[in-house]
Amino acid sequence: MMGDFLFSDEPQEAEKDLDLGTWKVIIVDDEPEVHAVTKLALSDFEFQNKRIEFISAYSGAQAKEVIAEHKDAAIVLLDVVMETDDAGLQVAKFIREDVKNNHIRIILRTGQPGQAPERQVIINYDINDYKSKTELTAQKLFTVIMSSLRSYRDIIAIEQSRLGLEKIITASRDIFSSHSIDQFIDGVMQQLTSILGTAEKAMYATSLVATNHPEEENNKKLIICSGAGDFEQSEGRRIEDIFNHDQLKACNEALINKSIVYKDHYLFAYCSSEFNHNAILFVSGIACQLSDTQRNLIEIFAQNVQQAFENVQLQSEIEQTQQELVFRLSEAVEQRSAETGNHVKRVAHICYVLAVGYGLSKAKAELVRLASPLHDVGKVGIPDAILNKPAKLTPQEWEVMKTHTDKGFTILKDSRREIVNTGAIIAQEHHEKWDGSGYPKGLKGEEINIFGRIVALADVYDALRHKRCYKKPWTVQDVADEINKQKGLHFDPKLVDVFNDSLEELETVLSRYPDTYSI
Structure with missing residues (x-):
């Protein structure tokens, strides 16, 4: 960025020592004397x-x-x-069309104006001024350079504002699409680094953070919710425990005056909130001199970042509440069939591992993790006598049991929530088999939704490895042998390969969420 847009809060004496850069002026002429005279005329400019x-x-x-x-x-x-x-005209064309530099100001100088008539040149070429060498006195040269630099300065300022607006739009899109506080803070830090060029450390602290100390919540203590650089390990700590005396003073100044405080190579920005929550954005490693555009962008961030944070936190709270309701509903269903609620937790995490190994995106893997606990929700419509029968079911009882897939689909279908709709698919298809011998529709191969295929394997693996009212738990080797025997029959062959590669990780999931009775 050009230094003419930079300004400092330091005393005037310090400004004289700053290196604010130079204006680059290219002299193109085949006469060395023209170069010498031009430099002499503008030597003190x-x-x-x-x-x-x-x-x-x-x-x-x-x-x-x-x-x-x-x-x-x-x-x-x-x-x-x-x-x-026409060498000069070709250079002008090269600047605008080949290099596509629309910022530089082009001033044509010619000693033979008749060979390149001014009107024709102005119309046909994107130049900014046209002067005859004979009329370009030292004073006129000074005037044309001054006016051209002012134009160039304004063009750069407009361009910086345009780029800044693009960054704000991008930042808003990225930040507001965040689905977790961590993602939100990462987005803020990335965008600030982009705007400022560099940022060694960054930290966001707010009073809108749950703590184990009620008195801190009442006093609205600022708690670090996330950070970058040296602050990566500071989440949950009070700012008083992090900053030195001068930094705390600057922070308090920003809070009291609801402003942005620039000091040395760092800044404290007060972040406003319609709910009256205090929040501070701290960034260090910034340049001492910031352009008007950079400062304006920081102000926009400060005005909107806390509101965005609160929106993301609210969204996160809603999503966590939805997830908890799904798990609690699923646990209630499993308890009816004499199984512990940890079955649905294990299946959920097993599905995530299989989905990632299969090549699904993290978003899709997370979706199947959240929706998989609903796979047996249809069992609410199955009589207890059948659900908990310790002996083998009769053909008639088995037909009743199989209806839990369609019952689950009926309960969950037509929801406007993606998790619930995915749960409906899983509930209906998790007993379909790769060779088409499953139920309720006898789907075959990739006709079965990938979510249904994943839950099918995860459910069988977990069920075999744990005790049920009708069976004892199987060993790891016996389960692995059975699943591999069903490769291409019951299970998607590719998923079985993923299962084999991930078996150690899957066993870790089982140990993390054990049943209330031991295997």
């Missing part, structure tokens, strides 16, 4: 505390190389007639 850096090219071909190399040049003083009569 200064605009917004920045001097001119001259770059020389002595032909159209050389000019193209220089322009391609210095894309941040502000002005090109371009001779028309050099190695050819």
Whole structure:
């Protein structure tokens, strides 16, 4: 970014020592004297505390190389007639059409205006000024350079604002699509790093965090909810335990004045909230000098980030409540069949492992994890005498038992919630078999939804490994042998391969959620 947009809160004496950069001006002319005179005339030129850096090219071909190399040049003083009569015009065309640099200001200078009539050149080429060398006195050269730099400055400012707006739109999309607090904070940090160019450390603290200390909630203590860099391991800690005296002073200043405090290489930004929750965004490792655009973007973040945080937290709370209701409903169903509720927990995590191993996206794997506990919800419609019968079911009883798939589908179908709709599919299809011999529809191969295929294997694996009213638990080897025997018959062959590769991880899931009785 150009230094003329930078400003500092430091005293005026310190500003004189700052290196604010230069304005790059490319001189393109085949006469060395023109270069020397131009540099002499502008030797003391200064605009917004920045001097001119001259770059020389002595032909159209050389000019193209220089322009391609210095894309941040502000002005090109371009001779028309050099190695050819229209060499300068070809360079102008190269700048706009080949390099696609629409920022640099092109000032044509010619000693033979008759060969390139001004009106024709202005109409046919995207140039910004046209001067005859004979009329371009030192004063007029100063004037044209000053006006061109002002134009260039404004164009860059507009471009930075446009890019900043794009970043805000992108940030809003990414941040508000987050499904967890961690994702939200990561999104904020990534976007701030993009806007500021660098950020060594970043931290977001808010009073809208549940703690184990009620007095802290009443006093609205700021608790770090997430961070990057040195703050990655600071979640849950109070800011008083993290910052030094000067940083805490700056933080309190931002809170009291509801503002943004810039100090040294860091900032504290107060984040507003319609629910009156205090929140602070801290970023370190930033440049001492920030452009107007960067500061404006930080202000926008500060104004909206807490509202976004609260929305994401509310969404997360709703999703967690939905998940808990699903598990509790599923546990109630399993308890009717004399099984512990941990069966549905194990099946859920087994499904996730199989789904990821199968190649499904994390979103799809998470969906089957959340929906799989509903696979036997239809058993609420099965009589206890059949559900808990310790002996083998009669053919008539087996036909009744098989209806739990359609009953579950009927209970869950037509929901506007993706988890419930997925649960309906799973409830109906988790007893279908790869070879078409399953029920209720006799679906075959990939006619069976992948979610149904995954739950089928997960359910059988967990059921065989645990005690039931009608059987004793099987050993790991016996279960693995049986599942491999059913490869291509009961189960999707690819899923069986995933099962074999993941068996150690699946056994870890079983040990993590044991039944109330031992195997």
